[in-house]
Amino acid sequence: MRVLLTGWASFLHGEATAGDVLGLRAAGAALAAAGIDHDVAWSPAFRPGTLHLGAAPPGDYTHVVFACGPVHGPQLRELHERYSACRRIAVGVSVPDPDDAAVTGFHRILPRDDATTSAPDLSLSAATSPAPVLGVVLAPRQPEYGTAGRHDEVHDALxxxxxxxxxxxxxxxSRLAHEDWQRCATPDQFVTTLSRMDVVVTTRLHGLVLGLKAGVPVVAVDPISGGGKVTVQGHVLGWPVVSASGAGDRALLDDRLAWCLSPRGRARAVTGVPGPESTLAGLVGELVGSR
Known part of the structure; x- marks a missing residue:
């Protein structure tokens, strides 16, 4: 027995969702635990350099398993045609139309949901590993800096x-909006969001400032050639800022990120930075003096 494990992430024009890929992972782990020899086919657009369907000859396999996602459409029908000599099984799938040839082409379906059956999604049993969460706050073009602005170049590299x-x-x-659900409506909401990040990566002055205000270390990159307000603010706050010319230096960015993720970087952010009390005092003094 040799199994080819497939899913929507196997098709060139398919879709690799987190849940479907975890479903493939869960199915693969179950096969491995049972000692069943298997390969996983991936779309070359999603995972180039891995096994894809065009390089998986039908004669090499006795079974094809399709894991997770809805069972429908021409790509699944083509899968049945290509692997017509293999026994084909679908597992953890949704069956919207039981008469679809994509459905009837399987010898056996173990559904996630159909007209009579419901079962927990496969992704629930897949092992996952924690990853750091990076909040990314990029500045729009800033015409006030004229030709010194290198936003496109810096953002492409970053x-x-x-x-x-x-x-x-x-x-x-960081732009607020009351009617756009994808943005925060208040600065309190935005700072709260930043506080949930492990690191903030930004080319905006307020990405740097509010990240540190939230106690989160920041990989700050100035998109202005020669240094603009991000560089100045970094100097004032005692926080390192990568220059526009350094945005393409991945070793430098890796080093900054590693420091931000380290206990030292986190501790440095949590200790806080100088506040604008003297500036505010100057404002009050100016107003009082002008009475």
Whole structure:
């Protein structure tokens, strides 16, 4: 017996959701625990360099297992045609239309839900590992800096670095809105959100300032060539800031992130930074003196 384990994340034009990939992981772990030889097929668009369906000859397998997700559509029907000589089993799937050829092509279905059956989702039994949570706050273009602004270049380098990290990335926007559910309506909500992050990665002045206000270490990158307000604020607060020219230095970014995730980095953020009391006192003094 040799099994080819498949799912929606196996198709070139499929979709790799966290739940479906965990379903594949759970099914693979069950097969491994039972001593059943198996391979997992991945979409080359999702995991290049791994086994994909085009490189998994039907003659190499006795069984095809399709794990998690809805059973429908032409891609599943093509899977049945390609592996017609294999016994085909679906597990942990939803069956919206029992008469669909994508459904009837299976020899056996162990459903997650159909007209008569309901069962817990496969992802519940899959092992997962914790990953650091990075809140990402990127600045829009800032025309006041003219040609010194390198936002596109800096953000391309920074997001390319982020995409290669083993971390949970949360895109955050410091702009507030009362009618847009994707944004915070108050600064209190935004600072609370930042406080739930392990690290903040930002090219915005207030990403740096409010991250530290929330007690969270910050990987701050200044998108202005020669240094702008992020660099100045970092100097005032005693917090390191990566220059625009350093945004493409992944070793430097890795080093800054590692320090932020370390006990030392967390402790440094939690101890707080200088406040603007003298500036506020100056404002009050100016107003009082002008009476």
């Amino acid at each position: 997001t390319g670095w982020l995409a290669g990290l083993d971390c949970a990335r949360v895109s955050l926007d």
